[in-house]
Amino acid sequence: MGRSSALHQMAIFMTMLTGGGCGMMYYLMQKNFSQAEYYRLALEQLNGHSTAMASLGAPPLKVHNLHLSDRYNRMDHTRAQIKIPVTGTKTGGYLFATSVRDPFKNRWNLQEVVLQLREGERIQVFTPEPSQ
Numbered sequence: 001m002g003r004s005s006a007l008h009q010m011a012i013f014m015t016m017l018t019g020g021g022c023g024m025m026y027y028l029m030q031k032n033f034s035q036a037e038y039y040r041l042a043l044e045q046l047n048g049h050s051t052a053m054a055s056l057g058a059p060p061l062k063v064h065n066l067h068l069s070d071r072y073n074r075m076d077h078t079r080a081q082i083k084i085p086v087t088g089t090k091t092g093g094y095l096f097a098t099s100v101r102d103p104f105k106n107r108w109n110l111q112e113v114v115l116q117l118r119e120g121e122r123i124q125v126f127t128p129e130p131s132q
Contacts, residue, residue: 033066033082034063036075036080036108037099037107037108038075038080038082038097038099038108038110039082039084039097041097041099041108041110042082042084042095042097042099042110042113042126043063043084043095045097045110045113045125045126046061046086046095046113046115046125047061049115049123049125049126051123052115052123052125053088055088055090055091055115055117055121055123056086056087056088056089056090056091056092056093056115056117057088057089057090057091058086058088058089059088060088060089061086061087061088062086062087062088063084063085063086064084064085064086064087065085066082066083066084066085067083067085070083072096077101078100078101078103079098079099079100079101080097080098080099080100080101080108081096081097081098081099082096082097083095083096084097086115091117091118091119092117092118093115093116093117093118094115094116095113095114095115095125096112096113096114096115096116097110097112097113097114098110098111098112098113099111109128110126110128111128112124112126112127112128113125113126
């Protein structure tokens with residue numbers, strides 16, 4: 001009986017340890033995304049776009065965690081493509097942003113930012129000016 005109880009306690013401890021580790025990993029990944037330059041640039045563009053903000057009913061703007069399992073979200077050393085869930089008081093949607101990294105300046109440059117509302121409306125938030 002004593003051995004069975006010890007195994008049971010060990011199983012509970014290991015389950016809690018594993019669950020806590022997964023939770024911490026998820027939190028750290030979300031924090032890493034929210035501090036990334038390409039993420040911040042996209043949100044700055046949304047906050048500065050009065051039509052998009054009014055369509056959401058923002059401020060206040062609520063920015064939700066990225067869906068880490070969504071295959072749209074892709075990042076590497078040269079390109080970032082993210083889908084940020086956002087809501088206002090009227091509706092919500094996704095902020096789609098694409099950025100490329102300038103290897104010489106070591107900075108991210110937005111290529112496109114589009115807000116897609118739940119109702120299906122798409123609002124072009126940012127498009128880079130053509131090079132001359």
